[in-house]
Structure formats: C-alpha cells, structure tokens
Amino acid sequence: MNINLKIWRQKSNKTEGKLHKYRLENVDPNISFLEMLDILNNKLIKEQQDPVAFDHDCREGICGSCGFMINGRPHGPQKATTVCQLHMRSFNDEDDILLEPFRAKSFGVIKDLSVDRQSFDRIISSAGFVSVNTGEAGEANQIPIDKSNADEAFLSAACIGCGACVAACKNSSAMLFTSAKVSHLALLPQGEKEKKERVNKMVATMDAEGFGACTNTGACSAECPKEIGQTNIARLNREFIKAQASNLFEKK
C-alpha cells in the first residue's frame, strides 16, 4: 500500500514547527505503525535528512512511552491500543495520515512527535505512592482485600501514563490520569492511611502544572489505550470531597 504522510516537524520547544509531507510506497499492511516510521526514518537518514523523532520503548503497549496524534486522535483510530500496537492494515491504500504530537500547554514539544510528560511524573511524585516500610515480605493473607476492590484497583492501575487522555481532552485536563492513580491506591487498604493527603497533594500539583479542569465529556476514556473508565474521575471527586469534609469538621 502507498500512504501520504503529513508529519509535524519541530526542532525543539524554542523553534516553530510545521507540517511536512512525505510519501511512502509499497508499505506492507502487516507492519506496525512504528515500523512504518522506522522505514521512513531509514529513508530519511539515507537521504541525509533529519529523521522524525518519536517516543517508543517496549512496543508491546505496556510502557506508556509511545503516543502521538494520528488524524486528530491520540494513538490513532483503533480502540484500546497504543500507537505501537496499531498496524498499517488499519489504514487504506492512498490514505492521508496526519501525525502531530500530543498537544497541551503542560506537555512541551521536545522534538517532532516527542513531548515532555514530566508534569505527570511530578503529579505522581507529589503523593502517588504508599509509605510502607520495607522489610521481609509479610504473610500474603495478612491483609484481606475483597475481590471486587482488588479488580477495580487493578483496572485503575492499568494506566500507563502515556498522556493520551490529556491530548484527547478539549481542556487538556489530566483528571483521568490523576484519578486512575488516586483510585488505584484509594481502593486498597495499603493506601488507606495517606488517602486524604494523597488526593489533596495530587490535585494541587495537577492544578499547579497548568492542566485544565474536567468538563466530564468522556473523550479521555474513549481514547484511553487502557480503557480507564470515567468512574475513576467520579471516585477522585468523591475522595476529594471526603478529604475536605473530614478536614473541615475535624479541626473545629
């Protein structure tokens, strides 16, 4: 198959970027999207041009490195997949494919399709952890956890922090990411002790990083490669309300 690519090229966050056109011929429909970009980059290098920068690591859809907009949608047209898990058979011969980085004020472009997602790391490092003393591994059944909560926590923990939710959101909000991280610990007894502090700090960091507010449109969940659900956002809000209410009443 032949494809016409339009790719956002930008040298660094200090320079202006623009779309460049590339044409690739005889693309095997069974290669992955990133392999297609590898082929394009090989060609560019042979022609002594600058290859297209894009993030990738595991190429198995679990590390959260990859991700950019394909025709306006984070990770492309296929549901519940990262870019690395997307194949060229999802496109048609002579398709126009537009690639641009995840856009948000809180995600600066590093180069081309690669963006700086350290704002996510700062949200996590503000309180997205449990302070459990390390030591010998305890007896597995010491802390009983009911199955439904364990399953829910697992679904929330599936978030790979790729940033698709921010890119999908009309407000560039990081609520889905933050809510997945808050949910995953709030549902488990290990996270109980730091519950209030965690939600306060993570929401404060999220706001300080300049992400927008949530308009509850659901666009993030629709595009999330790990299908993190909207119930996480409701849970984050619930945790936030509970934390504030108990703080207000405890003090007086």
Added chain:
Amino acid sequence: MSIFQILTSSIGRKILMAITGLLLSFFMAFHLLGNLFLFVGEAAFNGYVEKLHKLGFLIRIAEFFLLAFVLSHAYNGILLWWENRKAKEKTESYSKENTPSSARYAAFTGSVIFIFLATHWATFWYKFNYDLQGMSYYEVVLGDEVGFANPFFSVFYIIAIALLGYHLKHGFSSAGQTLGIVGTEYEKIYNNLSVIFWFWIPLGFISIPVWFGFLVRII
C-alpha cells in the same frame, strides 16, 4: 487546605458549579409548577402570584440567594472556561468526535441563558413587582407587550428554554461525576431524575408559549 483553597482548586470550582447548578434546577422545577397555573385559568394564576407576593420579605431573601447562585455559577463557569483555554495548545487535527456537543457548547448555551435571564428580569420580573399599570399578572404574561402574544418574544423564549435543556443535559451528567455519584448505587436513580430536569421540565416551560402564543389562536 483552607476553604478558600478548596473552592479555588479546579475540583472545588467544579463542585461549586455542580451545587449552584442543582439548586437553580430545583428552583426551576418550582417555577414551572407556578407557571402551570396559567393552564388552570386567570383567577388561579393571579391568586398564586398574589400569594407569593404576600410572603414579602421571604421572597426578597430567596431572590437574593437565587441571584447569588446565578452569579456564582456564571463567574466560576467563565473562569473555568478561561483556564481551560489557557491549558490548551494549538492543534492541526484535533478530533472532536468523542466530545459530546452539549459539553462543547455549555459555555455558549450558558451565555444565551444568561441573556435570557436578564431580559426575563427586565420584563416579567420588573413588571410583576413595579410596573403592572393596572393589568393583572395573567394579562402581562399573555399580553403583546412583553408576553406570549408577541411572537418574537415567544420564539426567543422557546429557543432559550430549549438551549437551557441542552445545557442541563451536560450539566446533570457533569454534576453526577463532580459530586461523585457515578459509580455508586445512586447513579441509576440520579440519571433517571436528571432526564426530568433536562427534558421534561424545559418541555413544560416551552408548552406555555407554544399553547398561548401559537396554538390557542389556530384552534
């Protein structure tokens, strides 16, 4: 966090939006019940408005709170809209297909509703309180000056209320998320109740200009 920090955080603002929105919606339901006296007859409607006016001071307090809710809802809405714009970066291809239009146009529908409310106060509310000119309340509402005998006024009213319903469609689903109702055992009952507020109550309001402004003359 202090109460000020809570209410100026992104979630705190959303909680304020949700609570003021819900309170205004409850008021809207009572407002409709009053309006429906128009269908009962002239004496019933005038009697109902007079009873309300007899409450005097209590009504003024209620009006003060309603205005405060409207202004708080509008202020936080504008602020959130502005902050959300600031968080965005220019994009070449962003697809809107997963964002419902009721959410995308919430700020726009809200603005139209605000203009509608301003005219509503300048006409019905003002006339009812200070400028009856010997007419009954019923005659003001159905008259041709600011009432439903004026087709321009009726059409504007119908459009504004339809947009209000559309605004509430997003508003109720959003409030369910913001107040953490989604994912609990109350989600289903909340969703059913919200249909009453964003569909049936606006339809009730619209039935008045449709009947008294248009249908009554044809039939």
